[in-house]
Amino acid sequence: MADKHIVSAFDRDLEGIQAQIMKMGGLVEAAILDAAQSLEERDEELAEKVRAGDKAIDALEDLINENSARLIALRSPTAIDLRVILTVMKISGNLERIGDYAKNMAKRTGVLVQMSPISGSHAALRRMAREVQLMLKDALDAYIRRDAELAMDVIQRDRDVDQMYNALFREFLTFMMEDPRNITSCMHLHFIAKNTERMGDHVTSIAEQVVYLVRGKIPEDGRPKGDQTSSNAELGKI
Amino acid sequence: MADKHIVSAFDRDLEGIQAQIMKMGGLVEAAILDAAQSLEERDEELAEKVRAGDKAIDALEDLINENSARLIALRSPTAIDLRVILTVMKISGNLERIGDYAKNMAKRTGVLVQMSPISGSHAALRRMAREVQLMLKDALDAYIRRDAELAMDVIQRDRDVDQMYNALFREFLTFMMEDPRNITSCMHLHFIAKNTERMGDHVTSIAEQVVYLVRGKIPEDGRPKGDQTSSNAELGKI
Known part of the structure; x- marks a missing residue:
């Protein structure tokens, strides 16, 4: 009976922490979508909302770390x-x-609204952000359901995000070479693309953790390796 | 006596893990310096050494994670x-x-050796990398000696790295506008500068952990905030 009591207390504490993770995930998903929307629609108010909302995300991380450490120490x-x-x-x-x-994406909205838009790029960036948000949603679902297959699927989809990034990289280079007046805005847009690609890497890392949790080992060959493709794609990583 | 025995076993285990952290830190410091040197001297062999050496760093991280989890479970x-x-x-x-x-810096050496060098930038990037390596050395020393003052000093010095980055960002923009043939190499060099600035952020994060360990709280005002400076400097963060 004593053992059962301890197990239940642990599970109850863990459930509380998992609820905080889900809440944090929801805020982050919304931040990704809002940031991309603020960029596409040149909506500075929405961008400001994203910037201000990051504090709540940071606070949740601190809370989860504290509660996790307490759970380990107590149980x-x-x-x-x-x-x-x-x-x-x-x-x-x-x-x-x-x-x-x-x-950071939302911060750059404030800078980019002062420059001429680069045709088509904002919509492409928004599609990329949308893909990352969907991957994140699935990675968190995979965590809750301990679903290694879904997590492996997320890991595979990071390849699409990398390809979107590489296409944008080439596009921005072309715009800059065509007209030097595009250089500054393309540098900012390129950063946004790169940061979105990095978001995908972090989602992949979450999915890898889920696979590790379920199967006891990190997927070695599951993750698409940049090294197998062209040197440009390779540089797309990191 | 039983208590004393447990404490000693914990300390001995912890010491082993700390030795692994120091070894990992030494490898990472060498990787930073070698990568910057390979870039400046267009030394592809040294770049390849850095790329290959990353596996040993990753393996140490896995080992430290495993040993830490085992230590928590056992003691x-x-x-x-x-x-x-x-x-x-x-x-x-x-x-x-x-x-x-x-x-990643070493990977780009392989691409950049095929392009005309951009005057002065490789030396500036190497100075920036050198500064980050010294900060890392001090952050790890601060951890071992539980020296919150030294850690706070590291956090302050990240401001210099941010300034070096911002100066390079402006320089690359100028080079690109002057001659479109510089655009591709400047895009790569800019990435290197940005990634070096990010290294500084991770060193700062280590230093903040040390302050937290010693003082029980993360330094709120210690870290230089981009928001206090110009919008360009602000965008330099992340």
Whole structure:
């Protein structure tokens, strides 16, 4: 009976922390979409909302870290339960980084509204952001359902995001070479594309954690390797 | 006596993990310097060494994570000891990211040797990398000596790295506008500058962890905030 009591207390505490992770994930998903929308529609008010909202995301990460450390100290979890909590802490770290990138995207909206728009690029960036948001949603679902297959699917889809990034990289180079007046705005847009691609990397990292949690090992060959493609695609990573 | 025995076992295990962190830190410091040297001297062999060496850094991170999880599960550390182990895990995560950026810098050496060099920029990038490597050395020393003052000093110095980045950003814009043939190489050099600036952010994060470990709270006002400076400097962050 004593054992059962301890297990239940652990599970209840863990459930509370998992609810915080889901809340954090929801805020980050919204931040990605809002940041991309603010860019496409040149909506500075929405951009400001994203920037201000990042504080809530950061606060949730601190809370999750605190609660996780307290849970470990209080309940001395078994090896498997411990792995879950350490995974939760890593996931919250990844979410915080993705939130930072969304905030940075929103910051650049404020700069880009003062420049002539680059044809088609904002819509392409928004599609890329939308893909990353869907990947994040699935990665978090995979975590909750301990679904390694869904997590592997997310890892595979990061390849599409990398390809979108590489296409945009080439497009921005062309715009800059055609007209030097495009250089400054293309530099900012390129950063946004790169940061979105990095968001995809962090989502992939979450999915890899889920696979590790379920199967006990990080997928070695699951993740698309830049090295297998052209040197330009390779440089797209990191 | 039983208590004393447990404490000693914990300390001995922790010491082993800390030795691994120091080894990892040494490899990452060398990777930063070698990557910058390979770029400046157009030394593809050295660049290849950095790329290959990243595997050893990644393997150390995995080992540190495993050993830390085992230590927590075996010794059920107190709140304070637990904080140390969680800090160690975060530091190893930061070191791994810095190693990735160094690898990426080395990858770009292979691309840049095929283009005309941009006057002065390689030397400036090397100075920036050197500064980040010194900050990292001090951050790790601060961790070992539990020296919050030294850690605060590292956090302050990140401002210099941000300024170096902002100066290079403006320089690359000028080069690109002067001659469109510079655009591709400047895009790569700009990435290197940005990634070096990000390395500085990860070193700052290590230093903040040290301050948290010693003082029990993250420095709120210690970190130079981009928001206090110009909008260009602000965009330099992230």
